[in-house]
Amino acid sequence: MIAETALDIGGRFQVFILVDVKDGGLDLFDDRVYNETLKKSVPDEFRDMALLFNEPLLREWYPKFSEHGAQDQMYQALQVFSYSFPEFDYVWQLEMDARYTGNVATMLTNAGLWAERQPRKNLWERNARWFVSGLWDDYSEFSAHVDEEFSDDSGIWGPAPGAEHYIKPQGPTPPDRQHATWGVGEAADLLTFAPMIDTIGSNWTYEHTVHGFQPGDGLPRRMGIVSMTRTSRRLLRLISAEQRATGAWVVSESTPETWSFLHGLKAVYVPHLFAFNFEDGDMSTVELDNMVHRGPAHSLASGEKTGFLWCENGMGIPEGRWLSASYFYWAGDAPNVWWDYTNGTCTYPLLLHPVKQG
Structure with a gap:
């Protein structure tokens, strides 16, 4: 990945590795301790x-938080990174157990x-569905x-309805709805590799994990599985400012979304x-569509019958x-x-996750 991003296309990307030090007794603000830990x-x-x-470093940044672990707060370290390196307008966060059967730099650039x-017209409604190409x-x-x-103009247009009760929206003022090309040519503040779904009524184990919002x-709210995203500096700053001021948070997969x-x-x-490697044989396109889309129209990939979320009450993964x-x-x-x-098998360009070895 380093060769394909930082070197292959003339340094358009720069690669950093954020290292989660599990020893909470280390004072990483101390240069000597930091350098010794880095070397080890x-x-x-x-x-x-x-x-x-x-976690102590993150606690200094976000003292009103009760949670600083990477599982639930994957983006805290990235938010600190954005303040430390303000020259980056956008930051890709890729997990160490992701692989790509192609050129990573080309994939990220094309995305x-x-x-x-x-x-932007009906973008949130498209975002909440898997694109089944067949x-x-x-x-x-x-x-x-x-x-x-x-076509009844019921799609999201601008901030989420009711958002003003929780925050002061900082996005652009939406034009009249007849401007169907609004957003074309606008760089996205957030890119995800999975649909961003409405979790309310989904039975997701983190559905009710909402802190600091009343x-x-x-x-x-929205969420997307796997915390691999491209976030803008603006978005990371908005998240960070709210969290520092109020301690408000949702889990990692819901934070930038x-x-x-x-x-x-x-x-x-x-x-x-x-x-998909189905043990019971191939599946038709229509059958696949029915498997991945079981929710309401505004968030077709979610709902109480969604199959891919880890659900509470011992349900696990329903599908x-x-x-x-x-x-x-x-x-x-x-x-x-x-x-x-x-080992030499030809395949389509596939983004794979998780691959724990190799």
Whole structure:
């Protein structure tokens, strides 16, 4: 990844490694302690791109928080990074157990350019659906279908309805709704690799994990599985400022999605190829569509019957066939695809997660 991003395209990207130091007794504000820990923890060839943090450091930044662990607060360290390196307008966060069967720099660049071409009209409604390519000639046909479905102008236009009860929206003032191309040419503040869904009524185990917002259950919010995103400096600063001032938070998978939704910022789910290795044989496109879309029209990939979220009350993952996906938050078929690819098997460009070895 380092070769393909920082070197292959002339330094358009710069790679950093955020290292979560588990020893909370270390004072990383002390230069001597920091340098000693860096030397002990990171191989020499990666030290000049590694940045250390631990929970006490994050606690100094966000003293009104009760939670600083990486699982629930993946973006706190990235927010600190954005303040430390303000020269970066956008930051990609990729997890160490992600792999790509192609050129990473090309994939990230194309994702940003594609998102820039997307209009805001019914964007949140498109964002909340998986793009099942076999159902449509192309994404434009899919987009036109969603526009027709929401031709009554009921789609989100600007900040989330009711957002003003929780924050002061900082996104652009929406034009009249007849401006169907609003957002075209606008760089997105948030890019995700999974749909951004409404979690209310989903039975997701973190559905009610809302802190510092009153009333919490009524907070308009969105989430996307796997915390691999591109976030803008503006978005990270808005999240950080609110968290420092009020201690308000939701879990990692909801953080940039919810703040974008509340502020009326441009957020785009970037579709990419998935592979499923179904044990019971192939599935038709219509059957796949029925498997991944079980929710209400405004958030078709969610709802109380959604199959891919980890649900509370001992339900686990309701739709077990998601465990064969090449991109998921649970160990599915990604390691097998990566193993075959590294051993010479030709495959489509696939973003894989998680791959814990290799």
